[in-house]
Amino acid sequence: MKKIIDWLHLWLGIASGLVVLIVAATGSLLVFEDELEPMLHPSFYYVQAPEGEKALSMDVLAGVVKDRYPGYKLREINIEQEANRSLIVLVDKGKDDILAVAVNQYTGQVIKAVNEQRRFFYVVLQLHRYLCMGKVGKVITSISCTIFLILVITGLVLWWPKRNTRKQRIRVKWNASWKRLNWDLHAVLGFYVHIVIFVIALMGLTWSYEWVNNLIYLTLDGKPYKKITAPKVEPAKAKHTAYLDRILASTDSALTYHGPIKIRFAEKKGEAITVNRKNKDAAIDNTISFMYFQPGTGALVKTRLYENESRGFKARRLVYPIHTGSLLGWPTKIIALIAALTATTLPVTGFCVWLNRKKKKKPARAKKPALNEVLLAKDSVSFPAGI
Incomplete structure (x- = not known):
């Protein structure tokens, strides 16, 4: 049974490895999207808040955006509670032409407008959910997510130690050979995050x-x-x-x-x-x-x-x-980030485990004696010692 599970784990991993790597890597970026996006583009998301001054009328600000971008219709207005955050207004001419417009709510100045579909985290999300391939990509990621759940379960079965190997299965031997270290990075680190990545993948099935x-x-x-x-x-x-x-x-x-x-x-x-x-x-x-x-x-x-x-x-x-x-905020975000980063490495280390198996030398076969050696052996006569 364990050989069957090993075979299943190996080939399902090879079949879905690249997709799992992409989904896990993009997922690790999306964990802190709300914190990273304003940090990467501070001039877009932050304004100087004048002391004691109130923001302009929301109708006035919406009118400024409409006048600035004629032909576009109002889609969405995002209002943050912090006084130094800009107002983000989304306008569109359809699903394929959406602009995110940052406005200074104290002066009415349009700071900048960006194409919503070209934002870094929008592209990351499209990779994460659809591999930037639309409906076909969604089918691929859905199947890969299901396979990943099976990989976590079969991986746990293969990891499960015998009584005399428990310590070995919960520690990474950093000073070991490359093959052993790679196996530890795959099996031991995978064990420590298996519950978290299983739950994250299970929740992902809701969209799949x-x-x-x-x-x-x-x-x-x-x-x-x-x-x-x-x-x-x-x-x-x-x-x-x-x-x-x-x-x-x-x-x-x-x-x-x-x-x-x-x-x-x-x-x-x-x-x-x-x-x-x-x-x-x-x-x-x-x-x-x-x-x-x-x-x-x-x-x-x-x-x-x-x-x-x-x-x-x-x-x-x-x-x-x-x-x-x-x-639950930062504590669970950090746990999710560590788990996602570890999941990103699993397809790589798993592939290396497979390569190391293939490179194992087969035991050398016994060398067959040459024909002349066989004939000489037949003609020779052995005598007792001393004669």
Whole structure:
């Protein structure tokens, strides 16, 4: 049985190794995306906050962006709570032409606009989920994610030590030969992170297969997942001059906790504007409440508080922070980063283990005697000693 598991682990690893390496490497970058992105582009994300000065009207700032980029429609406004953070407005001409515009909320100055699809972390995310190959890439990463789960289980079986080899299986022998060191790096380090990488990969199946996503809701709510859309609203008869400011005031009044606000404009006519606020004061990440408003007037249509959501919805909200390691903040992020970096090395060290096996010298066969040696042996006569 162990030989079969060894064979399965070897060939499944070879089949999925390159994809696992790419997904793990990009995943390790995405763990600290929220922290790294502003650090890499500080002029885009930070502004000088004048002491005692308030930000301009949100309607004025949105108007500045619309005037600067005619032909584009407002898609999304991202408002951070820190006073020195810029306002990020997304405008688009369709799914393939999206601009992220940074605006100084105190002066109304447009700092810079970048193509959303060309951002570094956007490309990293496309590699992570789709290998930059669209639907075909999603199928490949989904299959590879499933294979990776099998590799973790079979790897644990192969690692499992006998009584007299337990110490050997939990320590890396740094002064050993290259072959032994490579095996330790693959097996021992893989053992230490196997639970974390298994859980991360398991959460990844939620995006890979719709039935996994539905299983969460069926188990906890008794019914399959139903896509949540913005409620239908009647068109505004008269547009309010500062309806975005009205939306923000209502959001601050209803959702009093600390956290960023995202205003997402309706994609279709007759739909409400969706506003969500992440609760940074909550013990776990991705705790978000939603509010819906009428376009043009800012009148409140509906409120969806996180505490009133179903068990299935709350469990589904946990999938992303578990997958990215952001569940409990920095401690879990560091654990996820170490696990992802280790997972990146496993295809490489595993491939080296396979190469080292192939290079093993086969035992030399006994040399056959030459024909003349055989004939001489037949003709010779041996005598007792002393004669």
